[in-house]
Amino acid sequence: MAAGPQGSGVDSAANIFGRACCYGGLHVYGKREYHSNIKGLHSYFHIRVSKKEVFADVDRIDLLCAFDAESVVRHIFEVAPGGGVICDADALATGIFAIPTWPQPFVDEFRGILNSKGIKPETVGDLLKEVGKNEVHTYAVPYMTLLQEIATEIGEPKLSRLTRMINVLALGASFGLVGYDKAPVERAIKAIFGDKPKVISMNLLALKKAYEYAKQKFSGSGHKLDVIHTDEKRMFIQGTQAAALGKLAGGCRLQTYYPITPAADESEYLEENEVLQLEQSAVEQGGGSILIMQTEDEIAAINMASGAALTGVRAATATSGPGFSLMVEGLGWAGNSEVPIVVTYYQRGAPATGLPTRHAQSDLRFAMHAAHGEFPRIILCSGDIEECFYDAARAFNYAERYQMPVIHLIDKALANSNRSCKMLEPQLVKIERGQLLTETDVQGKEYKRYQLTESGVSPRLPLGTPGTVFWNTGDEHDEQGHISEEPMMRMRMYEKRMKKLETADKEIPVSERVSFYGDQDASATVVSWGSPKGAVLEALERLGHEGHKLSFLQVRMPHPLPKEYFGEVLGKAKKKIIVEGNYSAQLAGIIKERTGVDMDYYVLKWNGRPMSSDEVYEALKLIMQDKAPERQVLTHGT
Amino acid sequence: MALKIADFRTPVFVDWCPGCGDFGILSAVQMALVDMQLAPSKVAIFSGIGCHAKLPHFVNVYGIHTLHGRTLPFAVGAKLARPDLEIIAVMGDGDGLGIGAGHFVNTGRRNIDITVLIHDNGVYGLTKGQASPTLKLGLQTKSLPKANINEGINPIALALAAGYTFIARSYAYDVRHLKDTIKKAIQHRGLAVVIIQQPCPTYNDINTKEWYGGEDRLDPKTGKPTPRLYKLEETDYDGVVRKPEEVFPKYASALSKAQEWGDRIPMGVFYQNELVPTYEDRILKRIPTYLQNPPAKQTISDTEGKPITSIKKMLGELQVTGLAEGKGNT
Numbered sequence: 010m011a012a013g014p015q016g017s018g019v020d021s022a023a024n025i026f027g028r029a030c031c032y033g034g035l036h037v038y039g040k041r042e043y044h045s046n047i048k049g050l051h052s053y054f055h056i057r058v059s060k061k062e063v064f065a066d067v068d069r070i071d072l073l074c075a076f077d078a079e080s081v082v083r084h085i086f087e088v089a090p091g092g093g094v095i096c097d098a099d100a101l102a103t104g105i106f107a108i109p110t111w112p113q114p115f116v117d118e119f120r121g122i123l124n125s126k127g128i129k130p131e132t133v134g135d136l137l138k139e140v141g142k143n144e145v146h147t148y149a150v151p152y153m154t155l156l157q158e159i160a161t162e163i164g165e166p167k168l169s170r171l172t173r174m175i176n177v178l179a180l181g182a183s184f185g186l187v188g189y190d191k192a193p194v195e196r197a198i199k200a201i202f203g204d205k206p207k208v209i210s211m212n213l214l215a216l217k218k219a220y221e222y223a224k225q226k227f228s229g230s231g232h233k234l235d236v237i238h239t240d241e242k243r244m245f246i247q248g249t250q251a252a253a254l255g256k257l258a259g260g261c262r263l264q265t266y267y268p269i270t271p272a273a274d275e276s277e278y279l280e281e282n283e284v285l286q287l288e289q290s291a292v293e294q295g296g297g298s299i300l301i302m303q304t305e306d307e308i309a310a311i312n313m314a315s316g317a318a319l320t321g322v323r324a325a326t327a328t329s330g331p332g333f334s335l336m337v338e339g340l341g342w343a344g345n346s347e348v349p350i351v352v353t354y355y356q357r358g359a360p361a362t363g364l365p366t367r368h369a370q371s372d373l374r375f376a377m378h379a380a381h382g383e384f385p386r387i388i389l390c391s392g393d394i395e396e397c398f399y400d401a402a403r404a405f406n407y408a409e410r411y412q413m414p415v416i417h418l419i420d421k422a423l424a425n426s427n428r429s430c431k432m433l434e435p436q437l438v439k440i441e442r443g444q445l446l447t448e449t450d451v452q453g454k455e456y457k458r459y460q461l462t463e464s465g466v467s468p469r470l471p472l473g474t475p476g477t478v479f480w481n482t483g484d485e486h487d488e489q490g491h492i493s494e495e496p497m498m499r500m501r502m503y504e505k506r507m508k509k510l511e512t513a514d515k516e517i518p519v520s521e522r523v524s525f526y527g528d529q530d531a532s533a534t535v536v537s538w539g540s541p542k543g544a545v546l547e548a549l550e551r552l553g554h555e556g557h558k559l560s561f562l563q564v565r566m567p568h569p570l571p572k573e574y575f576g577e578v579l580g581k582a583k584k585k586i587i588v589e590g591n592y593s594a595q596l597a598g599i600i601k602e603r604t605g606v607d608m609d610y611y612v613l614k615w616n617g618r619p620m621s622s623d624e625v626y627e628a629l630k631l632i633m634q635d636k637a638p639e640r641q642v643l644t645h646g647t
Numbered sequence: 648m649a650l651k652i653a654d655f656r657t658p659v660f661v662d663w664c665p666g667c668g669d670f671g672i673l674s675a676v677q678m679a680l681v682d683m684q685l686a687p688s689k690v691a692i693f694s695g696i697g698c699h700a701k702l703p704h705f706v707n708v709y710g711i712h713t714l715h716g717r718t719l720p721f722a723v724g725a726k727l728a729r730p731d732l733e734i735i736a737v738m739g740d741g742d743g744l745g746i747g748a749g750h751f752v753n754t755g756r757r758n759i760d761i762t763v764l765i766h767d768n769g770v771y772g773l774t775k776g777q778a779s780p781t782l783k784l785g786l787q788t789k790s791l792p793k794a795n796i797n798e799g800i801n802p803i804a805l806a807l808a809a810g811y812t813f814i815a816r817s818y819a820y821d822v823r824h825l826k827d828t829i830k831k832a833i834q835h836r837g838l839a840v841v842i843i844q845q846p847c848p849t850y851n852d853i854n855t856k857e858w859y860g861g862e863d864r865l866d867p868k869t870g871k872p873t874p875r876l877y878k879l880e881e882t883d884y885d886g887v888v889r890k891p892e893e894v895f896p897k898y899a900s901a902l903s904k905a906q907e908w909g910d911r912i913p914m915g916v917f918y919q920n921e922l923v924p925t926y927e928d929r930i931l932k933r934i935p936t937y938l939q940n941p942p943a944k945q946t947i948s949d950t951e952g953k954p955i956t957s958i959k960k961m962l963g964e965l966q967v968t969g970l971a972e973g974k975g976n977t
Contacts, residue, residue, distance in 0.1 A: 031967035242969035244962065254961060258954045260947030263728055282961055284934055291955035294946050296936030300727055305753035309720035312713065316693070316724025319711065320732075320943035324724070342714050402954075429967065435958055440948035471943060472709050473729045475688045480704060482712035483696075491659050491704050492712075 010055045011179065012084060013076025014110070016048035018176030022074075023054030024427070025197045026180055030058045031245045031429045032193035033236030038063035038543075039427040040619065042647075045270070045365040050110055051079055053647075060237060062430065064393065064543030065622040068645050072187070072232065074179045078103040078133045079110055083647060085136060086122065090144040093232060094137060095182050095223075097175075098149040101134035148227050150182045155218045163211065174215045181216040185223030187234035191216070242432045248423035249275040251394045251433065252353055255401025256325060257285065257299065258435040261351070263317045263324040265302045265310040270365050271424040272327045272355040276301055307332035311339035315348045319481070321445065321471025323405045325351040330359045330372055337379045340414055344384030346481045347459070347467070347506065349408035349415075349443075353401065356420040356539075358617045367617030368421040370539050370590030376416045377568050377599070383503075385510035387411065388568040390418040392524070392542030394428050396565070402438040403521070410443035411513045412469055420590070422540040422619035444468040451477045457488040461501055465508030514569040522571050525578070527560030533584035533633065536608070538564040538596050540619055541588050547622035548629050557633045567596060570603045579606040586610040586632060588625060611640040618646025654687065655680050659704045666856075668819030668845030669698055672766060673705055675817075675825035676735070680708070682830060690733045693722040695742035697773050698847075699766040702737050716747025719754045719763070726761050728943040730927050733833060734761040741771045741779040744800050748780070754838065755809025759926040762832045763811075763840040765802060766819075768847040769854050776850030783908075789852040802842045803905035803917055807898060813839035814886075814901065814918045818876055819846065820856060824914060836921050844876070844912070859912075879904070879915030888920035 011022045020041070027037045036059050043052035055070070057063045069089045075081045078100040088094060106116060123129065130136040137147040155178055156171045165171060177198070184194050195213055202208045253275045256264065266276040285297035304310045310326045317324040328336065333354055343350050356372045358364025376388050387407045391397045400417055408415040446456075446468050458479040460467040467488075470479065480490035485502060487493040493502075526546065527534075537545050542563055549559050562578060564570070579585055579600070587597040587608040592615050597608045612628045614620055624645045631637035655677040663669045680690065690708035694700040696715035703710030713721045722736040738744075743751050743765050754763075769782040776790030780800045787794035806814045813835035817825040825843065832839035846856045857863070864873040879886070884904065888897050901918035930937045948954055 028967060034968060239968055243967055244965040245967045246965050250965065254958050257956050257958050257961075260954060260956065262942035262945050262947070263724070265724070284936075286957040286960055288955045288957050290949065291946065294955065295940035297940070297945055297956060298934040298936060298942070300930065300934070300937075300942050302727065304720065305749050308717065309750055309753070312717045312720035313724035313727075316711075316721035316726075317728040317942065318724075319721075320725050320728040322728040322943040322945075323947065324728070324942075338714055339717065342717075432962060432966065435954060435956075435962075438954050440952045440954055442948075472691055472711070472725060473688065473732050473943070475686070478687050478707060478709045480710040480712070482704070483714055484712065490710075491657075492701070 010053055010070045010072070010084060011074045011076075011176070012051070012053035012080035013176065014049050014079070015043060015046055015052045017076050018173060019052050019054055019076070021201055022176035022180050023056060025177070025194070025201050026056055026183070027427055028197035028200055028245055029184070029189070029194040031243065032196050033190060034239040035060065035237065036062045037245065037427070037429045038066065040066040040422070041425040041427075042618070043366050051083060053080065053084070058234065063428070065547050066544070066619060068621050068623040072183060074183045075100070076175055076179055079108045081133050082108065082119070082136065085140055087647065088140070088145045093146040093148055093186070093230065095148045095150060095179060095186065096133070098151040099153055101132065101137070101149060103133045105130060105133060105136060146230065148182065148186055148223065148230070150178065150219060150222060152178050155215075155222060159211070159214055159218060162214065171211075174212060177212045177215040178219040181219030182223040185220035186227045186230050187232045188224065189234045190236045191220055193236060243429050244432055245427060245429050246394055247274070247425065247427045248394050248397050248419060250278055251397040252327075252401040252417070252419060253278045254433060255398040255438070257282070258438045259323065259402030259405045260440050261299060261323045261325050261405065263300045263302070263314070263322050265304050265313045265324075265326045266328065267304050267307045267310050267332055269329045269332045271357060271421050272329045272332070272353065274424065275327045275353065276303070307335040308339060311336040311350070311352065312342070314350045315339060315343045315346075318348050318350050319472040323409070325353060327353040327355070329355045329357050331362065333372070333375070333379065341380030341382060341384065342483045343414045344380065344386060345483055345506070347412040349405070349412050351404045351408050351415050351417060353417045353419065355424045356418060364617040366421070368540075368590065368619045369615065369617065370420050371592070371595070371615065373418065373538070373567060373591075373595040373599070376418055384506055385411070385413045385513070386568065387413060387415045387513060387566065388418060389415065389566055390538045390564065391423060392539060392563050392565065394423060394426070395430055395433065397423060398433045399437065400565070406439070406441040407513065407517070409445065410441060410466070411509045412443065412466060413509060418539065420540050446470045446474070448474050448476055458490045459486060459488045459502065459505070461488060461505050464512045465505045466512065467505075510569055514571070517566070519571045519574045522566035523574065524563040524565060525560065526563070528558065529560065529578070529581060531558045531560035531583070533559045533586055534579065534582035535559055535561045535586045535588055535629065536564065536579075536596065536600070537561070537588040538567060539590065541590065541625065544620040544622040544625040545588055548626035551626050552629060552633065557630070559629065559633070564596060567599055570599060572603045575600060576604045576606065579604065584609050584632065586612060586629065588612040588620070590614050590620065609639070610637060612643065613640065614643035616644055616646055621645050650681055650684055650686070652677055652681055655707050657705055657707050661705050662701065663698060664849045666848040667698070668768060668843075668847070669702065669766065671819035671822050671825065672764070672843055672845065673702055675822045675829055676702070676764075677706060678822070678826045679829040679833065682826070683833065685733055690735065691725055692735045692737060693718045693725070694737040695739060695747060697739035697742045697771065699737055699739045699742070716742050716745070717750065718743065719747065719750040722761055723754060723757070723759055726759055728941060730760070730938060730941050735833070736761060736763045738763065738765050739779070740765060740767040740769065740781045740802070744802055744805070745780040751805070752809045755806065755811050757926040758810060758812055758837045758923050760837055761839075762829070763838070764829065765840065765842050766845050767802065767842050768845040768851055770847050770850045772847050772850055786853055788850055790850050801905055804902055806840050807902055807905065807918060810838075811840045812837035812920045812923050813916070815840070815916045816842045816844065816914050818844045818859065818914055820859070821876075821914070824878065828915070831916065835919060837923060837925050875910060876912045876914050879913050879917070884913075886916050886918045888918075888922060891922060894920060894922070
């Protein structure tokens, strides 16, 4: 774990660390936690490194790489026996209760912990001595002395100009301690500071200093990390990047957004790459681009996307809970006017401002029911970073085929975690535009935008197509799109719209809506959606080694939910366990509503932190041992 | 074959109150389109919610009747995706300057090449006459239980402050002046707004046709009314910026002119500045192919549904192993 005050380079240190491990053939999963703050408050990156692919976070810390005193104190009791703490030698004398950024409740809680352990440390050094008895080793590195040496070497008179490199010193010390090959770390530094040669050379020097210091001083640490060879092509990617890439491959050409955590990263990444490259076969098309519009608010964002989508372009917006709350009226307009728009919805702690930078999965019901009245929509939810990519692309297919809003639910844990995985495969993306007419289809004919049809889907014509015109309105309307309050027309148009959801339910195969892992005759079935997927799969693997056979039903399209399939699978399941990141078990409620099937066990979490595979494992194990209460609430996380 | 007024009419019954200023605005819009000979499928009219908002249903061009106050985001979305279309955003005063004020101001920052028409009658007609944001302080139109306790917004001054590059006022019952002003607004390169003073015969019994016409102010010599509205075109006022050094003085005189109300209300062009780069110009600097291949005209897949966007370069930037063919990671 890399931990320090915000603004001290925790992010770049973690990225360098992650990339360096990836370059060395290792797999990485990095979970990022931060306050709603720019400078000063505590943040950390918990990075798991493994020879095998990693899908989730765990509770344990083997090596705590602390940039400041608070980071030591905050996480000290998470460090596993035999683990180590790399910290600033100067921080050892800091009084534990003299750390200004500590919130009072945490101080009180920490006093309680110390009391329960029967220890009374005054300083960080005392605390480290105490845990030392528990086989947690301290590796104190004199950051300021090393910086002074660097300053002298490069002739920098002001030491304060170099303090931002403490992150790389800490990183260098970590790699030195575990004896990792320095070359991939150097490569990672070059990759992260890409176009700044001076910054690169300074950081390489910092790496060298700390690396050599640690290698020499802590040679017998027993911690070891080695590069391994792999022929597999892999990437190191964040959730928001995967969703953005999915949109590009899926043909999105206009995206609107208003700045909000944790969604904004996606739009910024798209804007950086607004001029698109096209496949060789398509270069004569005249150049591709995606237009990113930062709007004045989320109300403008969704409605601008709708206005654009009317012209036939694939348009999307990306937001988080508070933004989606503002979008709701516009969502209803798109539903009523049958406009294919995609809303990428990054859930975070709620309600109101809630926990702006923290994790939650509490908006499934909201996404399903948002806006007054009844209209069809499709909801997709991704369970991992790769699914973010493929779902982002296919969301447009559903939106256009059924001419309705598609809400793609992602969550903070996916948005802000980085993972190594095999390369995304854009060739697996298929573009299906539904019944999209062109000029020749309407030539000399009367065009009715809302023609009543059996499937409910009326052939769609882009606004601006020569030779005809059409009308749209948020009012109830006739086939031409003019206002109509006639009861018969009202009924027929209403039914036509709603019919599209039945058509989608019939046409979209179950395989695109759920993923099933394990055997149908398993002794228990876990049901979940969104980011707990990784933790569930890892927990199931561990339980499998212990002789417990569980299956996992991952819901990727909670609306419309494939009713018969669920009835069948859950009807056979011996123990039904729901795992989700909210208080009221929202998905369990939807399943009950659609199928009448109740869950036997509930594993829930709403403390603002993602599920770790350890805690999911513990909870499931209790259930398998018949020792669990009906409802278990998970609490891991700092 | 030349387009006629009939080509811009629809069979939909026009259900405004008899005597409504909206009739004049509808005629002026249709006449402007005929004068400019714009093909119906090249034009889209967006509207919000309120009496004004039915206008698109009566005009035979693409017509999008949106949400209360949200006309501009919809209209801008369509324009961004299809910059070759003529986009007209029709708004009410409550719709555009009350609930939609944020969009009115922020669209000004973009100078996008669309035309905004604001039907300004001082009341919320469709909900039976509540005070709108342009109704002056202290006025009590007939369905208000008490006199208006809020100041009225000055839409001309607001448009100036927001960055509109064509700002004019006209009058619903002077169809010729209105038509000419709408034409100028459409022809303007950049974001244009026309504030249209519009009597509401049902709910605004103060700013009536008679009030605008000055029928309470008979000239003692001729015995004829002295209209409150006068035309800037008939004075020596000139709000058109032709060189950079004129920007500030013309802006200042427009702001000053915008304060006139009551006994003398100016109509015509307050301010026009085509020296400001349009939003399209600004996008073009970043995306050189924007106008030749705007978002809505781009092909996104081949005939088999295979994406034609190549994300290879971006994937390459994220790739961490197997970079050199056949060499593994190290």
